[in-house]
Amino acid sequence: MKLYGLGAGILLACAVTSRAAPIDEPVTTDTTPASDIDAASQQIEALLAQSKEVTESSLSDASTKRRREDYDGQQKCSLKNLLIRTEWSALSSKEKKSYISAVRCLQSKPARTPSTVAPGAKTRYDDFVATHIDQTLTIHYTGNFLTWHRFYTWVYERALREECGYTGTQPYWDWSRSAKSGLTAHPLFDGSATSMSGNGAHIDQTNGSIVLSGAGLPSLYLPVGNGGGCVSGPFKDYKVNLGPASLALSDGSTLAVENPKAYNPRCLKRDLTDAINQRYANASSVVNLILRNDDIASFQLKMQGVPGTGEIGVHGGGHYSLGGDPGRDVFVSPGDPAFFFHHAMIDRTYWMWQLLSPKTRTHAIAGTNTFFNMPPSADTTLDDIIDLGYVTDDQPTIESLGSTIEGPFCYIYI
Numbered sequence: 001m002k003l004y005g006l007g008a009g010i011l012l013a014c015a016v017t018s019r020a021a022p023i024d025e026p027v028t029t030d031t032t033p034a035s036d037i038d039a040a041s042q043q044i045e046a047l048l049a050q051s052k053e054v055t056e057s058s059l060s061d062a063s064t065k066r067r068r069e070d071y072d073g074q075q076k077c078s079l080k081n082l083l084i085r086t087e088w089s090a091l092s093s094k095e096k097k098s099y100i101s102a103v104r105c106l107q108s109k110p111a112r113t114p115s116t117v118a119p120g121a122k123t124r125y126d127d128f129v130a131t132h133i134d135q136t137l138t139i140h141y142t143g144n145f146l147t148w149h150r151f152y153t154w155v156y157e158r159a160l161r162e163e164c165g166y167t168g169t170q171p172y173w174d175w176s177r178s179a180k181s182g183l184t185a186h187p188l189f190d191g192s193a194t195s196m197s198g199n200g201a202h203i204d205q206t207n208g209s210i211v212l213s214g215a216g217l218p219s220l221y222l223p224v225g226n227g228g229g230c231v232s233g234p235f236k237d238y239k240v241n242l243g244p245a246s247l248a249l250s251d252g253s254t255l256a257v258e259n260p261k262a263y264n265p266r267c268l269k270r271d272l273t274d275a276i277n278q279r280y281a282n283a284s285s286v287v288n289l290i291l292r293n294d295d296i297a298s299f300q301l302k303m304q305g306v307p308g309t310g311e312i313g314v315h316g317g318g319h320y321s322l323g324g325d326p327g328r329d330v331f332v333s334p335g336d337p338a339f340f341f342h343h344a345m346i347d348r349t350y351w352m353w354q355l356l357s358p359k360t361r362t363h364a365i366a367g368t369n370t371f372f373n374m375p376p377s378a379d380t381t382l383d384d385i386i387d388l389g390y391v392t393d394d395q396p397t398i399e400s401l402g403s404t405i406e407g408p409f410c411y412i413y414i
Ligand SMILES: [Cu+2]
Pocket: 132, 139, 140, 149
């Protein structure tokens, strides 16, 4: 699979007042993002408290118009059935273990994707990876980036719950925490039995760097970590079956196989890279993104990174700080189960941004249906549907995915 002229890497490439505002009214904020990390962390806390209050007040507000009762006859979203997504660190050891076994369960159930479509898709987990490979060029730097990944992460959470008996929610990875602690000190990546596996075994990557280039833009060199090999811990025996499709390697090259959906089982590799986490996805990066981008076009672009500027955004920052295979492969990245923690945090950031002005931001949309509009395509609209292929038969409209307490959804973050 080729990237049509654009380098693989590019793809991945205040005290806030916490009063609860009515859902239709913008919340007053001091929109000066802090550059100091501790102050920025406090701003995130305040934004979070506010998002939570706005959501809860709208759920308890009987006048809220569009509720979940009109969505496929599902039980309506209320404070009683609201699911709460937390940071991995907040889970007990028992909860962490039950999450890990549910993921291992998905990785052992048979695929729904026919082998004629993706011969390498062997497990239910692989269904998710195959769909992402198929759609990569129509879900990044597009008008559906945020709602597509919101729905995708939610369907994954639902599969863990409904197909694998998990009773919790999809946790997130707060990049700003690991930026402070170091990745291997974060409970998500400490390599213990209650982690999503940690760093990969050390391999020699002397003078290595990841090079993001293409489209005639200046190359960006990203540092490598001190792992790079296979992980140990809970995902030691997990096999990444699909790809690589566009894997950035530490010698600066990019690896792809003829058919990334062919069967190519290999270990999960990681190269946890603190320098990337600290540079692109710290607390300040998060508040800057949320408070300095008033329209959806600039918010989603800054989040994904602006090619040629040296910025890869918090989205690229999270992906590249995981490193490894398939962590550095834009197409195959969901093959690392940490993907869903990263994308829950992407969604949480989107959620906090939306709730600063629900009236204007819940259904804000900008962009087209192709990666940087290459090849040229129609503008994305709220009536467009999200089709996850063999992952699910559900085909919601983008409009129904704008709020986390409407359409199919009923969750918030704390
Ligand atoms: Cu993606």
